[in-house]
Structure formats: structure tokens, C-alpha cells
Amino acid sequence: xxxxxxxNINRESYELELEPNQTLLDLLREQLGMTGTKKxxxxxxxxxxxxxIDGEPALSCMTLALRCRGKEVITIEGMxxxxxxxPLQEMAIEHGAVQCGYCTPGxxxxxxxxxxxxxxxxxxxxxxxxxxNICRCTGYQKIEESILAAAGRSLPAPAPxxxxxxxx
Amino acid sequence: xxxxxxxxxxxxxxxxxxRLLESRGEEAHPIAGGTDxxxxxxxxxxxxxMLVDLGAVPNLSRIEYSDADGLRIGAMVSLxxxxxxxxxxxxxxxxVQAALSVGTVQLQAMGTVGGNLCQDTxxxxxxxxxxxxxxxxxxxxxGGCICHVVSSSEECWAAYTGDLAPALLALGASVSxxxxxxxxxxxxxxxxxxxxxxxxxxxxxxxxxxxxxxxAPPRSGAVYLKLRQRExxxxxxxxxAVHLTLERGENGHCKTAALAMxxxxxxxxxxxxxxxxxxxxxxxxxxxxxxxxxxKRAHPMKNLYGLTTKYRxxxxxxxxxxxxxxxxxxxxx
Ligand SMILES: Cc1cc2nc3c(=O)[nH]c(=O)nc-3n(C[C@H](O)[C@H](O)[C@H](O)COP(=O)(O)OP(=O)(O)OC[C@H]3O[C@@H](n4cnc5c(N)ncnc54)[C@H](O)[C@@H]3O)c2cc1C
Ligand code: FES
Ligand code: FES
Numbered sequence: 114x115x116x117x118x119x120x121n122i123n124r125e126s127y128e129l130e131l132e133p134n135q136t137l138l139d140l141l142r143e144q145l146g147m148t149g150t151k152k153x154x155x156x157x158x159x160x161x162x163x164x165x166i167d168g169e170p171a172l173s174c175m176t177l178a179l180r181c182r183g184k185e186v187i188t189i190e191g192m193x194x195x196x197x198x199x200p201l202q203e204m205a206i207e208h209g210a211v212q213c214g215y216c217t218p219g220x221x222x223x224x225x226x227x228x229x230x231x232x233x234x235x236x237x238x239x240x241x242x243x244x245x246n247i248c249r250c251t252g253y254q255k256i257e258e259s260i261l262a263a264a265g266r267s268l269p270a271p272a273p274x275x276x277x278x279x280x281x
Numbered sequence: 282x283x284x285x286x287x288x289x290x291x292x293x294x295x296x297x298x299x300r301l302l303e304s305r306g307e308e309a310h311p312i313a314g315g316t317d318x319x320x321x322x323x324x325x326x327x328x329x330x331m332l333v334d335l336g337a338v339p340n341l342s343r344i345e346y347s348d349a350d351g352l353r354i355g356a357m358v359s360l361x362x363x364x365x366x367x368x369x370x371x372x373x374x375x376x377v378q379a380a381l382s383v384g385t386v387q388l389q390a391m392g393t394v395g396g397n398l399c400q401d402t403x404x405x406x407x408x409x410x411x412x413x414x415x416x417x418x419x420x421x422x423x424g425g426c427i428c429h430v431v432s433s434s435e436e437c438w439a440a441y442t443g444d445l446a447p448a449l450l451a452l453g454a455s456v457s458x459x460x461x462x463x464x465x466x467x468x469x470x471x472x473x474x475x476x477x478x479x480x481x482x483x484x485x486x487x488x489x490x491x492x493x494x495x496x497a498p499p500r501s502g503a504v505y506l507k508l509r510q511r512e513x514x515x516x517x518x519x520x521x522a523v524h525l526t527l528e529r530g531e532n533g534h535c536k537t538a539a540l541a542m543x544x545x546x547x548x549x550x551x552x553x554x555x556x557x558x559x560x561x562x563x564x565x566x567x568x569x570x571x572x573x574x575x576x577k578r579a580h581p582m583k584n585l586y587g588l589t590t591k592y593r594x595x596x597x598x599x600x601x602x603x604x605x606x607x608x609x610x611x612x613x614x
Binding site: 132133134135136139155156157158160163169170171172175176177179180223241242244245246247 | 282283284285286287288289312315316319320323324332334336359361384385386387388390391512513514
């Protein structure tokens with residue numbers, strides 16, 4: 114089988130020689146030097162390696178690079194366009210939604226998929242969109258705030274004590 | 282964690298894929314979304330020499346519905362697409378519940394319906410990384426002769442923990458297999474062998490092509506409830522699916538009833554006792570009787586991380602009663 118594979122990464126076409134056992138994460142970080150995509154658990158459980166493939170959120174650690182033939186990949190390096198940060202990135206900075214920064218590229222891309230499909234999400238929709246991105250530093254509140262702000266919304270006022278019911 | 286070396290093929294027809302898989306026997310594995318399989322490769326639990334990519338096989342990604350034939354789901358439909366499909370949302374909300382309860386958003390986008398059904402069993406000994414496993418004797422599933430869950434057992438006790446299987450079983454789904462003997466259609470239940478070591482009853486060269494779900498009858502309700510520690514990421518520690526259809530009229534008699542469970546045995550369980558409710562009025566006593574039957578049939582083992590076996594078992598009745606009430610509610614409205 115022809116090992117030369119054409120992949121569109123961050124709106125640029127790459128022609129690449131790939132081995133079958135190379136993951137997209139290996140390709141991005143080691144072959145292309147795009148280290149913005151983070152390597153966390155490497156078994157699909159943390160979301161640090163999240164990228165967007167053909168508009169869908171994907172874990173690059175669980176994706177064979179060869180299978181990206183002909184696809185469009187967006188990594189954190191491609192989130193800013195024409196030298197301007199994406200509103201999600203600007204709001205992450207403004208709201209202080211970053212501590213160590215390890216989870217940040219991953220949740221930013223998950224949030225981008227959300228806003229691309231649903232420009233004014235509710236808090237619950239935001240929570241569910243980033244529920245595959247684990248942050249070990251912050252609570253998730255500032256992250257949620259910054260995503261809602263990028264969508265032109267603000268965090269709803271917290272329910273008075275005793276009114277929040279546990280979910281099954 | 283590098284992947285071991287393997288050959289890769291991307292056949293362009295179902296026939297080609299089956300022939301290739303048949304010719305390579307046990308050493309070739311199909312790959313759909315890869316979320317289950319690549320984890321097993323990284324953890325050095327499986328050692329395929331070749332991966333056969335189903336991504337280029339046409340017609341496996343369709344979702345079709347007609348009132349006559351019901352719902353047909355191609356094996357390569359992603360869980361996220363299944364859950365977003367307007368017909369599925371309208372007529373089979375239980376499938377939306379089950380699909381959106383799998384792992385995380387990213388896993389739902391990558392994982393397929395076929396891969397979800399054909400996923401391997403889970404066991405906290407077997408699923409450790411190769412390095413951590415070094416301290417233990419290889420278990421049955423790794424070619425050894427011990428089970429670390431039931432140490433005296435000659436069998437592997439890994440649990441089947443798929444989320445879609447119980448929902449589809451409760452809906453009465455069947456599956457089409459492609460392969461050497463031609464196409465074959467079977468009740469979904471027959472896909473599961475009940476062997477923890479080799480849980481899927483497919484021969485080399487056989488592929489799951491399509492899942493069929495009967496048309497949703499009027500006055501029916503179906504619910505999937507999943508017990509897990511966190512609301513995201515976790516596999517089920519218990520999953521209960523209930524599907525009820527009510528007779529016409531006000532008397533609330535049950536026309537059909539089905540109950541299925543996951544994570545409490547080596548295969549998903551379709552509880553025969555639920556069928557007894559057909560033609561009867563659903564009383565509190567009958568709901569409790571059904572919950573008791575499910576409790577007796579469930580065998581949660583100390584093979585999954587998280588809640589204790591005792592707690593998981595005690596939740597069986599609670600979840601069955603809750604699921605029946607919710608299914609009843611949605612059948613009435
Ligand atoms: C962190 C994490 C959490 C997870 N949580 C859950 C969870 O909560 N619930 C859950 O159900 N699963 C969970 N999974 C498992 C998995 O992600 C899903 O089950 C997913 O749907 C598998 O689909 P896939 O297409 O990626 O399967 P693959 O990995 O591609 O395939 C799985 C198996 O099925 C075989 N196979 C695939 N397609 C076919 C076919 N058409 N015919 C015959 N054989 C086939 C493959 O050879 C392989 O053995 C989790 C996985 C991870 C990594
Ligand atoms: S590194 Fe991919 S999910 Fe953790
Ligand atoms: S900021 Fe450190 S893990 Fe999220």
C-alpha cells in the first residue's frame with residue numbers, strides 16, 4: 114500500500130510518509146513539531162490530545178495517522194486565523210481559565226466544535242461539550258465562564274442553597 | 282506509549298474486507314473507530330499482525346427508517362451521529378441516552394455502533410498496562426491459566442460493559458453479519474458468546490454489517506439508566522434498559538415488556554422473566570417482582586473499578602424499578 118498520505122492540517126496540505134502504527138499525536142508532535150497538542154494519558158481518557166477532524170472532536174492519541182488521509186485536521190496551532198486569536202482563546206485569557214495550561218488546547222477545541230454547531234449554548238451544553246477534557250488544576254467554573262462569554266452569554270446566577278437537585 | 286508494529290489494509294468493499302480477514306485468520310482484526318482496539322494494542326493485550334480498516338467500505342454508515350421495516354443502522358455509524366439523527370431522537374430516545382452515556386464526547390464521535398457492540402470485555406486485572414501486569418501471573422484472557430477475579434475458576438470472568446447492547450436488546454434488535462457463509466441475520470443476543478475471554482461470537486472473516494430495530498410501536502416507552510461514579514468517562518458499573526408497550530385503552534395493561542442489563546455478567550443479559558408481564562396490568566407488586574428477578578440474575582464481580590460489588594448488586598432493584606416507572610411514564614405520554 115502507498116505510504117504517502119495527503120492530509121490537510123490547519124488549512125495547509127501536507128504530503129507525509131507514515132508508518133501504520135503512528136498515531137496522529139505522534140505525527141503532530143514528533144514529525145511536524147506541533148507540540149500544542151498535548152500528550153496526557155495516551156489511552157483515550159483525558160482529552161489533552163483533542164483535535165478536530167472533519168468538524169468532529171477526536172482524540173489524536175487513539176487515531177492512526179494513516180486514517181487521516183484526505184481529511185481536514187485542526188489543532189490548537191490552527192485555531193487563530195489571520196493572526197487573530199479565536200474568541201474562545203481571548204476569553205480564556207480574559208477570564209483566567211488557564212492554570213498549568215495542559216488541558217487548555219484540548220478543551221478549547223472541544224468548545225470550538227460546540228460553538229461551530231451551536232453558537233449560543235446553555236451552561237449544561239457547555240458542560241457536556243467539555244466533559245471529555247479533564248482539568249486537574251482549576252475547578253471548571255472559569256473554563257465554563259470563558260466559553261459562555263465567547264458565545265456572548267454569561268454564567269447563570271447560582272441556584273439558592275438547597276434548590277439544586279442531585280442528578281441520577 | 283507506542284503502538285506495536287502491524288500491517289494495515291483499507292479494503293474498499295465488504296466482500297474484500299471479509300475475504301482478507303478470513304485469509305489472515307486470527308492474526309487480522311477489523312478496526313472501526315479504534316477506541317477499544319487501540320487501547321488493547323497499547324496495553325499489549327492483543328497482538329494483531331494486521332488491522333483491516335472498515336472506514337473505506339461503502340454503505341456501512343447509513344441510518345434508514347421506514348414504518349414497515351423499522352430502523353437500520355450501519356455498523357460504522359458513529360455514536361454521535363446516531364444520537365444526532367432526527368428519527369432516532371424522535372422514535373428511539375433510549376438509543377440517544379445509551380450513545381451519549383458512552384465514555385466522552387470525543388469517544389462518541391470516534392466510536393461506532395458496531396465497535397461498541399463488539400467491544401472486548403473489561404477486567405481490572407486484564408486492563409492494566411503491560412508494566413503493571415508484570416507483577417501478576419498472566420490470566421486466562423492473556424493465555425495463562427488463572428482468573429485473578431475468581432482465583433479458583435477455570436473460566437475468565439471479565440465483564441461485558443457495552444452501553445448500547447442493553448438498549449438494543451430491550452428494543453428487540455437483530456444484526457446482519459457478512460462473511461464466508463454469506464449474509465446472516467440473527468437476534469442481537471446471539472452475537473454474545475458469554476465467554477469472558479472471547480465475548481463476541483464472530484468467526485474470522487465475519488463482520489457485523491448492520492443493526493435492525495423493529496419499528497417503534499405506539500404507546501411504547503424505553504429507558505436506559507447507567508450507574509457510574511462520574512457523569513462522564515466511566516464505563517457502566519450497571520446498566521439497565523427497559524422497553525414497555527401498553528395495550529390500547531385506559532386500563533394500563535402491558536402488551537410487551539423487555540428488560541436488559543449490562544456490566545453484571547460476561548455478556549449483556551436479556552431477562553426472560555420480563556416477558557411474563559405481557560397481557561397483565563403493571564402493578565407495584567409486579568414491578569417489584571421483576572426487579573427481584575433481575576437482582577437474582579445479575580452477577581456483578583470484583584472486576585471493575587469504582588463502586589463495591591455489594592453496592593452494585595443492591596442498585597439492580599433500584600435501577601430496574603426506576604427504569605420501569607420512567608418507561609411507563611413515557612409510554613403513557
Ligand atoms: C476511556 C474510555 C472510556 C470508555 N467508556 C465506554 C463506556 O462508557 N461505554 C462503552 O460502551 N464503551 C466505552 N469505551 C469503549 C469504546 O470507546 C466504545 O465502546 C466504542 O463505541 C467502540 O467503538 P469503536 O468503533 O471505536 O470500536 P473499535 O475499537 O474499532 O472495535 C472494537 C472491537 O470490535 C471489533 N469490531 C469493530 N467493528 C466491527 C464490525 N463491524 N464487525 C466485527 N467486529 C468489529 C474490533 O475488531 C474490535 O475488536 C471506552 C473507551 C475508552 C478508551
Ligand atoms: S492523551 Fe489522548 S486522551 Fe489522554
Ligand atoms: S489548567 Fe492544568 S490541567 Fe487544566
